[in-house]
Structures are given as C-alpha cells and as structure tokens.
Amino acid sequence: MNKVLMQGNKIIGEAAIRAGCRFYAGYPITPQNEIPEYMSERLRQEEGGVFIQSESEVAAIHMVIGASAAGARAMTSSSSPGISLKQEGISSMAACELPAVIINMMRGGPGLGNISAAQGDYFQATKGGGHGDYRIIVLGPDSAQELADLTMEAFDLADRYRTPVMILADGMMGQMMEPVIFKTPKPRDYPESFIMKGAGAGKSKIIRGLILDPLDMEEHNWTLDRKYQVIAQNETRHELYKADDAELILVAYGTGARIAKGAIKRLRDLGLRAGLFRPITLWPFPTNELRDLAKKIENFLVFEMSTGKMVEDVRLAIQGRARIGFHGRPGGVVPTPVELANVVMRKYDRKEGIIDHY
Amino acid sequence: MMVKTIFSGFGGQGVLMMGYALAHGAMSAGYHVTFLPAYGAEVRGGTANCTVAVSDDEIASPIASKPDNIVVLNAPSLLTFQNRLAPGGALFLNSSIIAVEPSRHDVRIFKIPSSELAEKLGNPRTANTVMMGAFLKITGLVPPDIFLSSMETVMGSKKKSVIEINHKAFAAGYEFLKIAE
Numbered sequence: 001m002n003k004v005l006m007q008g009n010k011i012i013g014e015a016a017i018r019a020g021c022r023f024y025a026g027y028p029i030t031p032q033n034e035i036p037e038y039m040s041e042r043l044r045q046e047e048g049g050v051f052i053q054s055e056s057e058v059a060a061i062h063m064v065i066g067a068s069a070a071g072a073r074a075m076t077s078s079s080s081p082g083i084s085l086k087q088e089g090i091s092s093m094a095a096c097e098l099p100a101v102i103i104n105m106m107r108g109g110p111g112l113g114n115i116s117a118a119q120g121d122y123f124q125a126t127k128g129g130g131h132g133d134y135r136i137i138v139l140g141p142d143s144a145q146e147l148a149d150l151t152m153e154a155f156d157l158a159d160r161y162r163t164p165v166m167i168l169a170d171g172m173m174g175q176m177m178e179p180v181i182f183k184t185p186k187p188r189d190y191p192e193s194f195i196m197k198g199a200g201a202g203k204s205k206i207i208r209g210l211i212l213d214p215l216d217m218e219e220h221n222w223t224l225d226r227k228y229q230v231i232a233q234n235e236t237r238h239e240l241y242k243a244d245d246a247e248l249i250l251v252a253y254g255t256g257a258r259i260a261k262g263a264i265k266r267l268r269d270l271g272l273r274a275g276l277f278r279p280i281t282l283w284p285f286p287t288n289e290l291r292d293l294a295k296k297i298e299n300f301l302v303f304e305m306s307t308g309k310m311v312e313d314v315r316l317a318i319q320g321r322a323r324i325g326f327h328g329r330p331g332g333v334v335p336t337p338v339e340l341a342n343v344v345m346r347k348y349d350r351k352e353g354i355i356d357h358y
Numbered sequence: 359m360m361v362k363t364i365f366s367g368f369g370g371q372g373v374l375m376m377g378y379a380l381a382h383g384a385m386s387a388g389y390h391v392t393f394l395p396a397y398g399a400e401v402r403g404g405t406a407n408c409t410v411a412v413s414d415d416e417i418a419s420p421i422a423s424k425p426d427n428i429v430v431l432n433a434p435s436l437l438t439f440q441n442r443l444a445p446g447g448a449l450f451l452n453s454s455i456i457a458v459e460p461s462r463h464d465v466r467i468f469k470i471p472s473s474e475l476a477e478k479l480g481n482p483r484t485a486n487t488v489m490m491g492a493f494l495k496i497t498g499l500v501p502p503d504i505f506l507s508s509m510e511t512v513m514g515s516k517k518k519s520v521i522e523i524n525h526k527a528f529a530a531g532y533e534f535l536k537i538a539e
Contacts (some may be wrong), residue, residue, distance in 0.1 A: 005382050005393070031397055113398070175377070176420050177393035179385045262418020336417045 003181050008147050009174040014105055016075050016152035017046065021186045022100070023067035023074040025052040025060040027082060030115045032105035035077040042044035057082040061089030061102075067096040069207055071187065073155055077103035080121050086249030090164050091130030094224070094358035096210030099190070102136075102153070102166045105174040108332030116332025117172035117255055122190055122309035125168045126283040133221045135228045137165040137235065138176070138238065138282040140253040144178030146280075152185045159190045162232055168282060170305070170335060172255050178218035225345075232284035239278040240293075242268070246275030248299040248348055251314050253279050254301050255334065262337025263303075267344055272343065282310070288318040299354045301325040301344060305334065325356035326343070359414050361499060362422035366407035366437055367431025367452070370398045372486035375512065377427065379490065383500040384412040385509035392420035405434050409468035412499055429493055431485065433458055433470070450493055454483065468496060470537065484527035491531025502532065 006014070013035050036053060048168030050067070054060040060076045067074040078086060083104045090280060092170040093100055106121045107116040125138045137157050139150045147169065152164040170246075196205055210215040239257075244265055251262040257278040267274040275301075277293060279286050294300070300322055303312040311326045318324060327343045329335045348354055363380070367373040374395055381393040395408040409422045428443050429450040430436045438457055443449055445464045454473035472488040487509070494505055506528060510521055 003385065005378075005385050005391070142466050171397075172394070172420065173396060175397050177381060178420075179391060205511075260418075261416065265415075265418070334419070334421055336421070336423050 001312045003179045005177050007034055007142065007175065007177045008144060008169070008215060009105070010038045010317040011144055011180050012077070012151050012174075015040060015182065016101065016155070017042050018182055018189050019073065019152040019155040019287040021073045021075050021155065022046060022048050023050045024076065025054045025063035025066070025067075025073040025074075026076050026078060027054050027057045027060055028129045029079045029137065031107060031117075032079050033172050034075050034105065034174070034303060035103060035105075037076075055304075057085035058088065058162060060087040061093075064100045065089055065096070065098060066101045067095055068093070069096070069196045071190070073099075073103040073159075076101065077105070079105045079107045079115075080109045083121065083124065087124075087130035089130075090111065090136065091132050091134060092165045092209045093302045094130070094134035094136060095132065095220075096207045097162040097224075098164070098207070099155075099162050100164050101154045101158055102164055103151075104166060104168050106168065106170040107331070114308060114332045115171060116278055117170035117305065117334055118304040118330060118332045119170060119256060120307075120309070121168065122282065122304070122306060123281060124244050125166055125264050126285070126313075131311045134224060135231070135283055136163055136166050137161070137284070139165065140280060141173065142254050144176070147173065148182055149281075152183065157235065159214075159228060160187065163227070163231075170253070170255050171332075197316070214320035215325075226287060226354050235281060235308075236284045236289070237280040238286040238289050239276070239277035239280060241278065242273075243275035243277065243293070244272050246297060247273045248288045248301065248354070249275050249277050249293060249297050250301050250303055250340075250344070251277045251279075251310070252303040253282060253310065256305055259335060259337050259340055260303050263340035264342065266341040268308060270341070270345070272345070272348070279310070285313045285317065287313070287317040290314065291319070291321070294318045294321040298322050299357075301327065301347065301354060303327050323354040323356070325354040332345045360411065360417070361427070361497070362411045362415070362425045363427040363434060363469075363497075364407060364409050364425045364428065365406055365423055365429045366435035366439055367408045368487075369404060370404070371397060371406075371431045372483070373406045373431060374408050376486045376490055377410045378499065379413075379505065379509040379512050381410050382512050383505040384410070386499050386508055387504050389518075390417050392417050392421040403439065405432065406436065407439075412480070426499060427493070429489060430456065431489065432456065436460060448496060450489060452489065454485070466491060466496075470531060470534060471529065473533060476527055479523060479530060481523045481527070484524055487524045487527035488531035488534075491528040491533075492535050494509050494531045495535045502528070
C-alpha cells in the first residue's frame with residue numbers, strides 16, 4: 001500500500017478515475033477547480049476517457065445524464081452556487097434512475113457568498129435540492145482518506161441503487177493536502193440491460209422522467225420510495241469517537257467533525273468526558289443509531305459551520321429524549337478546536353446539563 | 359506533539375514548495391500531516407502562504423491561529439504573520455530582503471540571509487531551500503536526509519544539476535546557523 005501526499009480535490013479525481021469514471025463534465029468554480037484540472041489531464045490518458053469543460057453547470061449535469069444513460073461511470077463537480085444550478089438535472093436523474101457522482105465542495109453562502117469552507121448546503125443536499133419526490137445518497141467525508149474511499153464507494157452505491165450520489169465536502173477539504181492510500185476498487189457490477197446502446201432487433205428502451213398519467217407517476221413515486229427505504233436500511237454509516245464513557249456527545253460531520261475531535265481531546269484534558277457522533281451518510285441520516293445513543297446519554301451538542309441545519313435531523317432522531325444544544329459558525333469561518341471546547345464548557349453545566357437557548 | 363508552521367513570501371519564491379516538501383518529509387518520517395495553501399483571490403506579485411501541521415496524533419484543524427513557527431521570505435509576510443506567532447515560537451526571516459525589525463520580543467528570531475547565500479551558490483532561486491536548511495537545523499522536525507529525498511520527490515523529474523544545487527543550498531542554510539551559534 002503506497003501512501004501519497006495529495007490535495008483533496010485531486011484525491012477525488014484520482015479515486016474517480018480508479019473507480020472507472022470515464023466521463024467528466026464541469027464548469028470552473030473555486031474552491032474545486034483542481035477537480036476539473038486533474039480530470040482533464042487524467043481522462044486524456046485513459047482509453048475512452050472524455051473530459052468536457054461545459055458552457056455552464058446546467059449543461060454539465062445534463063451531459064452527465066447522457067453519459068450515464070449510455071453506460072459510463074460519470075461525474076460532475078462544483079461548489080455551492082454551481083450545485084444550485086445543477087439541481088434540475090439531479091432531479092431528472094433521480095426520476096430516470098440514472099447513476100452518477102456529484103461533488104459539492106461547499107463554500108460560504110447564500111448567493112455567490114465567498115470561497116471559504118462552509119456547511120450551509122446541508123438542506124439542499126439532503127432534503128431534495130431539486131423538485132419532486134426523491135432522495136439522493138449524500139456522503140460527508142472528513143479526511144483525505146475518506147475523500148478517496150467514499151468517492152470510490154459513491155460510484156458503487158450509484159450503480160447499485162441507480163441513483164445520483166453526492167459527496168458533500170467543503171473548500172478546506174478540497175484545498176488541504178493529507179496522506180492517502182488508494183484502495184483497490186471493486187469491479188463494476190452494472191447490468192447491460194440498463195444501458196442505452198441501441199436496441200438492435202429487440203424492443204426499444206426508454207428512459208424518461210416525464211410520466212403524464214398521475215396513477216403511473218404515483219406508482220413510480222412509490223417504486224422510488226421503496227428503493228429509498230432499502231437504502232436507508234442498508235447504507236447508513238456513522239463513526240463514534242470516545243463515546244463509550246461520554247457524558248456529553250458532540251454531533252458534527254466533515255470538517256466540523258475534525259474540529260470537534262480536536263475539541264474533545266482538550267475537553268478530556270479538562271476532565272469533561274466528551275465524545276463524538278459523526279454521521280458519514282448525511283442521507284440516509286443515522287437516525288436509529290443516534291436515538292439509541294440518547295438512551296444512555298442525556299446531553300448532545302451539535303456543531304456545524306452553518307446557522308444550524310443538521311441540528312434539525314438530530315432533533316428528529318432524538319425526539320426529546322435528551323438535551324440538544326447547538327453551536328454554529330456560518331459564512332466561511334472555520335473555528336479552532338479551542339473555541340469549540342470553550343463553547344462546550346460554557347454551555348454544559350454538570351448539574352443542569354446542556355443549557356441552550358437556540 | 360503538534361507543530362504548526364506558516365510559510366510566507368512573494369509568489370514565486372517557492373513558499374508553497376517549502377511547505378509541500380516539509381509535509382512530504384514529515385509523512386515519510388511517519389507523522390500525521392496536513393498542508394493547507396492560502397487559496398482564492400490573490401494579486402499577481404502578492405504574497406503566497408501555506409500552513410503545515412505535523413503531529414504524532416490525528417490533526418483536527420489544518421489552520422494555525424497560533425503557529426509554533428513562522429518562516430517569512432519577504433517584509434509584507436513578516437508584518438502579516440509575526441503577531442500570530444505563539445509566545446516562545448520560532449521566527450525565521452530572510453534578512454537579505456527584509457529590512458524591518460520584527461516587533462516581537464517574546465519569540466526566538468533567526469535571521470538568515472537566504473537570498474544572498476543562494477546567490478553565492480549561483481542560483482538565487484534556491485533561497486527557499488537555504489531557509490529550509492536553517493529551519494530544520496533549529497526545529498529538527500524532519501531528519502535532513504528524509505527531507506532531501508522528499509524534496510527530490512516533490513520536485514519531480516528535475517535535472518540532476520537542479521537537485522545538486524538544492525542539496526548545496528540546504529547545506530548552506532544548515533551550516534549557517536551552526537556557525538552563528
């Protein structure tokens with residue numbers, strides 16, 4: 001196993017190529033420009049590789065739809081405002097049950113915002129983003145290693161469930177270099193029958209998202225919903241860190257979880273037994289796992305680089321069984337572990353538990 | 359142990375290369391490491407900087423709000439970063455082109471005429487490597503042989519003469535502080 005030092009954006013590119021991605025379309029936006037840059041160089045070297053710098057984000061996602069329908073492992077990437085533009089295509093892919101991987105290296109928003117790392121796109125990623133009755137799988141890596149592993153896994157999940165899969169990271173994860181080991185990807189398992197490559201003498205294949213008869217549309221909605229339930233049952237992932245003896249649990253994902261881990265080390269030095277619950281799949285959210293934890297732990301504090309998005313999923317999971325506090329730094333501010341530790345000390349009272357007025 | 363260092367200078371002085379080579383060296387020496395470049399809207403001829411964190415444990419944040427070391431190759435970088443340096447930290451400055459005196463008195467200051475030393479060796483572009491020699495002499499973060507082999511790796515398929523001059527530059531920085539002490 002060869003350990004290399006690579007930038008997050010390039011790690012995603014390399015992992016995608018190794019996973020068999022042979023089609024990429026995208027439009028430049030900071031802080032993820034190294035992904036298209038890397039893909040343009042690497043896809044040139046791969047047999048059958050296609051790289052397109054499209055005229056817009058909307059064009060890019062629709063090119064991915066075409067490539068996916070034609071059987072390619074396809075990917076597009078952008079950052080927050082660009083991902084907003086792609087939502088129409090993501091909704092179409094969900095309707096047409098087409099696999100693809102979409103990377104969002106989040107930045108400060110709303111609007112054009114700024115180019116610093118933020119986590120404000122949680123609702124857009126996990127609650128739909130585009131219109132209609134659909135879900136997509138959303139993965140939240142917190143290290144270079146997970147950028148590689150989850151990008152490879154995203155392609156497998158996309159194929160297995162014929163759905164778009166989003167990697168939700170941020171500008172800091174994209175820019176940072178960290179050591180990484182590329183694992184051997186699994187061989188692709190995607191039935192030929194799904195691929196549009198000419199019916200030959202057989203029956204025409206049709207992939208469509210326009211279903212005019214409400215009864216047919218309803219049937220399709222329930223079919224999709226059953227699939228989402230299977231995904232929720234089988235593909236939920238989370239990490240527990242120093243949670244065994246914890247009196248207080250921080251809940252955070254991605255870069256926020258890294259900062260929380262640093263804060264937990266400091267809190268434990270100060271004598272407070274803090275631990276971390278880190279959702280790795282943001283949809284499906286690890287609801288049952290968090291609820292189980294609330295049976296023995298009374299205090300939770302959610303930390304996000306936003307004004308509070310995931311905290312709503314935490315509340316839905318815990319359903320009043322424990323006290324839930326929140327600390328947020330939106331706008332592209334990346335707080336230090338020391339700051340977060342101080343916030344926890346301020347909000348947590350040994351007798352009263354979490355005191356929060358959010 | 360957790361050591362965070364900010365490298366800063368003019369774009370083109372090889373500031374990112376210094377950080378990248380150190381991060382690679384620290385990885386080769388078995389440490390956890392992160393390298394974070396400043397990114398985004400910068401002006402041509404402006405400053406570039408990067409932050410390297412080296413630790414024997416997982417690294418929570420790659421950002422250094424209170425770095426243990428700062429390495430500055432030009433005057434604007436000194437002014438930008440000197441007040442962030444942790445008390446007792448080490449400040450390495452390129453005294454060939456930084457005329458201003460640091461305002462901190464609670465830190466260890468190492469003045470290295472890295473541009474002059476590099477020029478003497480015949481390649482002014484190796485001022486960053488000279489600085490790395492001095493930096494590793496004092497901090498001991500990565501053994502010199504590991505750093506040098508990492509530097510060769512991150513420089514890619516450069517000519518043998520380029521590798522040689524960088525070895526010499528590193529030695530010049532390393533030796534300079536030995537003499538000064």
